[in-house]
Amino acid sequence: MSTAGHRRLRLQIEGLVQGVGFRPFVHRLATALELAGWVENTAAGVCLELEGPEAALEAFLARLPREQPPHSRLDRLQQQWLPPQSSAGFRILTTAAHSAPGRPPAAATALQLPDLAPCAACLAELSDPASRRCGYAFTSCAHCGPRFSILRALPFERRHTALASFPLCAACASEYADPSNRRFHAQTSGCPACGPRLSWFTPGGPRLRDPARPSGPLSPCLAAAAAALRAGRIVALQSVGGFQLLCLAGSEAAVAELRRRKGRPEKPFALLAPDLAWVRRHCLLGPAEAKLLTAPAAPIVLLRRRPLEWVGPDPEAGASNPIASSVASSIATGVAPHNPWLGVMLAASPLHALLLRELGEPLLATSGNRSGEPLCADPERVEEELGAIADGILGHNRPIANPVDDGLIQLAAGAPMLLRHARGQAPSMLALTPLLPHPDRLAGVVALGGQLKGNLAIGVAGGRAWLSPHLGDLDSLAAEQRLRQVLSDALERFGLRPRCFVVDGHPAYASRRIGAELAAAAGVPLLEVQHHQAHLLACMAEHGLPPPAVGVAWDGAGHGGDGTLWGGECLRLEAPGAAAPFTRLARLRPFPLPGGERAMREPRRAALGLLYAGFGPAAFDGVTLLLPSLAAFGAEERPVLARMLQQRLHSPLCSSVGRLFDAIASLLGLAQRCSFEGQAALRLEAAARAALPAAPGRLAPAAAAYTVAICPGGHGEPWLLDWQPLLEALLHDLAVDRPVEAIALAFHQALAQLLPALAGQLGVKRLLLAGGCFQNRLLLELAVECLADAGIEALWPQRIPCNDGGLALGQLLAAGWRLEPAAGPAAGPVASPAANSDEVQ
Structure with a gap:
């Protein structure tokens, strides 16, 4: 074929372009337009080179944003026109397969996709007897499945995930190489022959493991767990990002026993519903809330009961406590006592879908942890941590690289409002560049949030903020260790060393103490940000609002710095360089x-x-x-x-x-x-x-x-x-x-x-x-x-929690306003948070 009039185009793309089927999409589009070249994942996103007639290249550029995969997002696209190389065919390259010898690896800044609930095609396979993945609890494709929870390094390639030790069988490898298959270059692909398997055991008892070749649509381990739940038992299930504790939602005795064992007398539990029809029968569900429930994030959605149940005065005072009759008796009163709301979610994984299909009724689902402890995510420690709570444990051999709890969201004032930044939503990246006087100085700044609803925000290259998943309250040594580990992993993943640490002003917060220890060990500054200032700055950051701005910060209490507890404040956030960062109006x-x-x-x-x-x-x-x-x-x-x-x-x-x-x-x-x-x-x-x-x-x-x-x-x-x-x-x-x-x-x-x-x-x-x-x-x-x-x-905050789960973002923005212009890059050889680092001027 003649190459006369051909040109070559290099594109570097940043955004959500890894783990979303973006490279297979590029391959199909380039092939359809008869363009030659290659595409690869990089530390920053995706890079590709295309060669062919200029009209075909322009068509590619026009169709790329229109036809991109559903979970992808294009944040930045750099074009570079190059001389043609007479290339033939289009390939998906292994990462850095053509990098120059001796070139140091670039700082990793690629966005990390949150975990995705199973797509319709994968759900259909679960009940299809003709599919070799019928009843397989780990089915996924390029459009769904685990992402952040299995990620160990960037870019998102199988060898960088918890699936690295599960090589594909011949059948799966064939699908992986087939451009017409939805598992074309799907990094999480697998089947019963080559993928992870379930296990079941009771505390102190022998382990049952699923066979490599299933004999029916219901695995032995899943059948054992379902039988235990039907018998009123409590089951610990290894979910996407950690263990959950489950029991029948309609069993008053099981719910009461779970409350007793977990030491959680009244806080509402969430429900795992079998389908949307069940939710409609029991909750007031509008189109917007149904969309949230069925989204790939599969969060817990707060819904009003049907009918709305007013629960009356405090029963502790001896007053009457009337509870309206429920539409059906399938929800025990102990699930969400004295509460007109229900937190409801649908299946977040094929494992959930299979269990719900077998039981045909809702389950109570709550985080698998002891009171005051972080989420249990290690199958090797589950018996030690949850053995006194669970009667049986349904686990598997796919490691959880990054523990992540279930997300929580509600519809308020006509818009979704995130209450817990977790599975399906986290981690996330937010561009702060328009708000920062020196965006280049943000990389390596670490904000440690507050005491409750722990969270981290880390500045990365390009003036962006990486926001960690919800880490829980920092009320135990184990919770503190989890925060330190998440921080260490994130810094290593991005190739960053700390530039400074940012903390709340409350002297008793564990996050402040940790920040002070890490800053002293690294030889970098420790910055304090007032609690309510951080709340309002997080709102400004989400909406891209420059200072000055006026807002109210209403919460339970925060350290005021004047010997009192604040929490009913109206502040004006001042511009960088002002005599004070805020004015209390x-x-x-x-x-x-x-x-x-x-x-x-x-x-x-x-x-x-x-x-x-x-x-x-x-x-x-x-x-x-x-x-x-x-x-x-x-x-x-x-x-x-x-x-x-x-x-x-x-x-x-x-x-x-x-x-x-x-x-x-x-x-x-x-x-x-x-x-x-x-x-x-x-x-x-x-x-x-x-x-x-x-x-x-x-x-x-x-x-x-x-x-x-x-x-x-x-x-x-x-x-x-x-x-x-x-x-x-x-x-x-x-x-x-x-x-x-x-x-x-x-x-x-x-x-x-x-x-x-x-x-x-x-x-x-x-x-x-x-x-x-x-x-x-x-x-x-x-x-x-x-x-x-x-x-x-x-x-008001919508994509970032308005509670203390958003503090770290506000702290990070405050630090970004205080920092001087960069003297050098923050990226480079990775150092742990305790290693030495250059001081911020």
């Missing part, structure tokens, strides 16, 4: 928390502090003793607490909206003690939703029943958001027996209507909403509605 009126940390777990203490701040010693008189909050204390406790408050002993001041939620929930008799974070606020939201009209419509009333006053702070102090008028009106309504549900709704509405009033006082037309309080869907939707009515734009 307004704050919730402080009130004491008698008992300090104990008040975080006992809403009755927050209520007592609120009453004392509002009324002084009169908070302990005969009338208030009738309130549920005061009645929750014994007669011998009340004088002690009164002295603590009067003498300000172990009663730190807080300006926290989260603690205000606790106090109001306690005053209404909804919660006096909590066994998990946010429990009182969840009950308060549930009560408020019960007062909403059945027909959808506006949430905010024409006029507020309660008011939060905005008062000048004086002497350069921030404005004071005074809850006193709200508290007095609320106590009056309690005294005249206004329904608790109506009071709870009026409280939510008052907080939402405060926001446009505050924005008006400050003269701003855009307000950021950040912090864990905005996980409350009702509060967020009321706030967005009230601000819109006033012509004020609301921006």
Whole structure:
């Protein structure tokens, strides 16, 4: 064939282009256009060279973004025209097969694709007797299957994954080499003859392993697990990114036993539903929520029960606790007690799909860990870690290289809102370049997040932020070790050495201590970022919003740096180079928390502090003793607490909206003690939703029943958001027996209507909403509605958690604003976090 008029085009592509079938797609498109050349994965993404007529090359460029694989994303495409080389045919190259001898490897910056739920074609194979993968729990193709959880190094090639020790059999190798097959160059391919296999055992018992040649559509190990579940047993299942604990969702006894063994008395569990039809029968499911459920990420989606169940006052107080009849009895009341929401997910892997098909009913599914410990992901340690909880263990021999918990998402204010950045969504990469004065200086900066909902953010080349999966609370040595390991693995994967470490200002946070230790060992700076500043910066980073910007950060509590606990803040984030990184414009009126940390777990203490701040010693008189909050204390406790408050002993001041939620929930008799974070606020939201009209419509009333006053702070102090008028009106309504549900709704509405009033006082037309309080869907939707009515734009986190799971991103952006121009690259020979490194100037 004549090559006259031919040209050669080199393309370097960055984005989500590894593990998504991108190279097979390029091969098919180039072949269809009769172009010669090659394509390969690189440390940064994908590189390809094409040769042929210029018209065919232009057609390739036009069709590439239009026809790219469904899970891919093109972030950057560099073109270089080259002289032709008279190439023939098109090939997919092994990574770096043609690199120049002696050339050092480039710094790895390729995006890492999260794990994907099985596609329709792979699910169909599971029940197809004619398929050699019928009933095979590890089937996958170029469009689905494990990705990040098995990744050990970049680029994404089989030899760099946990499947490296599973060579393909002849049949699978034939599919791998066939351009017409969906497993063409699929790195996770395999079958019963050459791929991973299941195992089953009871703690202390012998192991059963699946044979290489299955004798039927249901494997022996899967059959044993299904039989155990039917018998009311608890099973630990090795899922995509770690172990899950499962039991029948309809078995009250099994659910209660799992709660007892795990030490989790009331925190809601998630449900693993058999199909979408089951979800529709039990939950209120709109098109947008159905789309979230069936997405390749397969997250847990928070859905309202059908019908909405209002669960009444706190049963601990001896009050009635009516629960509406469920549509069906297939959900035990212990799955999500006193909660109108259900966390529901569909099968995240073929193993889940096979188990659900065999059982035909939903399963309770929760993280496989002991209370306070990180997710168990090591089959060699599962008996030690989960043997006292699980009656049987369904595992396999495909190692988990990167543990990752199940993702959690909800639909709020008309948009998806990520609550846990985990399987299916994580890790992720976010471009910060437009917001940074010196983007080249970000590589190697490590932000360590907070204490709860641990997370990491690492600066990589090109001014981008790599965001780790959810790491859990840092309340144990094992959790700290997991964080250190994830950090070490990520730095090695990207070929980075630490440039500096960024931490929260709270002196007792484990993440701060770890950051200080690593910074000292590496000889690099340690930077502190205020907690609520980080919340708002994360929101700015997600939306690409440059400073200055004004927002509210409402959460449970964060270190304020002035001897008090913050959590009801309005801040203006200043531009880099300003005298201070932020200005505190307004704050919730402080009130004491008698008992300090104990008040975080006992809403009755927050209520007592609120009453004392509002009324002084009169908070302990005969009338208030009738309130549920005061009645929750014994007669011998009340004088002690009164002295603590009067003498300000172990009663730190807080300006926290989260603690205000606790106090109001306690005053209404909804919660006096909590066994998990946010429990009182969840009950308060549930009560408020019960007062909403059945027909959808506006949430905010024409006029507020309660008011939060905005008062000048004086002497350069921030404005004071005074809850006193709200508290007095609320106590009056309690005294005249206004329904608790109506009071709870009026409280939510008052907080939402405060926001446009505050924005008006400050003269701003855009307000950021950040912090864990905005996980409350009702509060967020009321706030967005009230601000819109006033012509004020609301921006809130959607792809990054608004809770402490987003802190690391905000910390990273803050550090990026402080760093001077680069003196040299941060990439290079990898050093562990404890190794020496150049100091940031």
